[in-house]
Amino acid sequence: MSIDQAHTRLAAIASLQVTRNEPLARHTRFGLGGPASIFARTGKEEAFVAAARAARESGLPWMVIGLGTNLVAADAGYGGIVIRYDGAAMEASGLVVRAQAGTALQDLVDFSAGEGLQGLESMTGIPGNVGAAVYGNAGAYGTSISDVVGFVRYFDGDAIREADNAGCGFRYRDSVFKRSHLEGRHWLILSAEFRFQPGDAEALQAKAAGILEIRNRKYPPEMKCAGSIFKNLLLAAVPESARADLSTSLVKGGKVPAAWFLEQVGAKGLAIGGIRVTDYHANTLYNAGGGTAAQLRELIGELKRRVRERYGLILEEEIQYVGFEGEPRL
Numbered sequence: 001m002s003i004d005q006a007h008t009r010l011a012a013i014a015s016l017q018v019t020r021n022e023p024l025a026r027h028t029r030f031g032l033g034g035p036a037s038i039f040a041r042t043g044k045e046e047a048f049v050a051a052a053r054a055a056r057e058s059g060l061p062w063m064v065i066g067l068g069t070n071l072v073a074a075d076a077g078y079g080g081i082v083i084r085y086d087g088a089a090m091e092a093s094g095l096v097v098r099a100q101a102g103t104a105l106q107d108l109v110d111f112s113a114g115e116g117l118q119g120l121e122s123m124t125g126i127p128g129n130v131g132a133a134v135y136g137n138a139g140a141y142g143t144s145i146s147d148v149v150g151f152v153r154y155f156d157g158d159a160i161r162e163a164d165n166a167g168c169g170f171r172y173r174d175s176v177f178k179r180s181h182l183e184g185r186h187w188l189i190l191s192a193e194f195r196f197q198p199g200d201a202e203a204l205q206a207k208a209a210g211i212l213e214i215r216n217r218k219y220p221p222e223m224k225c226a227g228s229i230f231k232n233l234l235l236a237a238v239p240e241s242a243r244a245d246l247s248t249s250l251v252k253g254g255k256v257p258a259a260w261f262l263e264q265v266g267a268k269g270l271a272i273g274g275i276r277v278t279d280y281h282a283n284t285l286y287n288a289g290g291g292t293a294a295q296l297r298e299l300i301g302e303l304k305r306r307v308r309e310r311y312g313l314i315l316e317e318e319i320q321y322v323g324f325e326g327e328p329r330l
């Protein structure tokens, strides 16, 4: 199907807002990325599912995005269909909260802490929506969203299904949903049910406020970035030769911070064009103004090369690329 035909088909779906040549820079926190040929968004679950069906049947490349806080979109844009789901209803009963995938994760964190529901308070300040947090098994300060997921409702291309926690196949920053995407199957997360422990609302809110203050210093709200660029490393995957320099105090929960290796190879403060590594955290790259996605890719490639050459380690990106298909792997 041509882009024009796909546009006509999507535009006929009720409650779906469809635009042509929508700049992805408007939908990514890096503020980078050229136009998506077709951009479709909706707050209605039926329209989200119908859009995905139509996108699949079009034979064109297609993908789902959330709030764009973990995405690097190519300067040339994306020659296909981008779908965004904004459904953001939440409902609570006892220790259980159900949230639609488009709910801001922060709203779920604030709501649960305020209701005295313990489990997500350490995840305050992680930007993005609930669907993407489940997809990437987001986490911070020793908590991952997988710790509280009861069930996830998702659309696998044929039908709406439900996966329990085990069925989500969670791993570090990974899930069955992310793997489906990497394998080209694009399962859509529609909503999720979270199960909490009883707690004290004031204590949970105070804990969250303390964490938020630290996070806001590290990632000021206006910073055009994606948090950490690279995943931390499982100690077991670090070659013996690279372990020699490592102090045991660096290892937390069986993982070594990628930032430590990056710091040893002089990453802090490095810049290519408008893209910089912060002076205080070697795994945080940001668009200081006027940067391009090509510069960001180049800087990421340079950092990977340095760590590979010095330690024999392949750093793996936590961020997701959009529109770089066909370009050589970094």
Ligand SMILES: Cc1cc2nc3c(=O)[nH]c(=O)nc-3n(C[C@H](O)[C@H](O)[C@H](O)COP(=O)(O)OP(=O)(O)OC[C@H]3O[C@@H](n4cnc5c(N)ncnc54)[C@H](O)[C@@H]3O)c2cc1C
Residues within 6 Å of the ligand: 029, 063, 064, 065, 066, 067, 068, 069, 070, 071, 085, 101, 125, 126, 127, 128, 129, 130, 131, 132, 133, 134, 135, 136, 137, 138, 139, 140, 177, 181, 187, 188, 189, 190, 219, 225, 226, 227, 228, 320
């Ligand atoms: C300042 C800052 C700090 C950060 N700190 C952390 C942190 O501490 N811990 C952490 O884990 N992450 C962190 N991140 C990364 C980011 O917040 C998470 O990856 C977040 O979950 C991305 O959410 P999003 O809505 O922006 O998703 P996007 O970046 O838009 O998309 C991410 C992926 O999710 C998929 N996706 C989105 N919605 C759906 C859906 N409904 N169904 C299926 N797939 C979907 C997309 O296809 C895409 O591949 C940080 C980012 C920033 C900018």
